[in-house]
Amino acid sequence: MIGLILALLVIWLVLTVLGFVLEGLFWLAIVGILLFLATAAYGAVKRRG
Incomplete structure (x- = not known):
């Protein structure tokens, strides 16, 4: 489960960087x-439980 969360965090980070690099895709940075943040919060909650 932790591996999946880490993979999602990497994917969201890549989307964020692409959104900032390609000015026309600024919305992608916001979504990323x-x-x-949502995946990090979910991972933190699941890790405690």
Whole structure:
């Protein structure tokens, strides 16, 4: 499960960087940031339990 969460974090990070690099895809950066934070929070909650 941790491997899946780490893989998702990497994917969201890549999407965020692509969104910032390609100016026309700024919305992709915003979505990537939101998904990265949500996945990190989910991983933190699951790890505690």
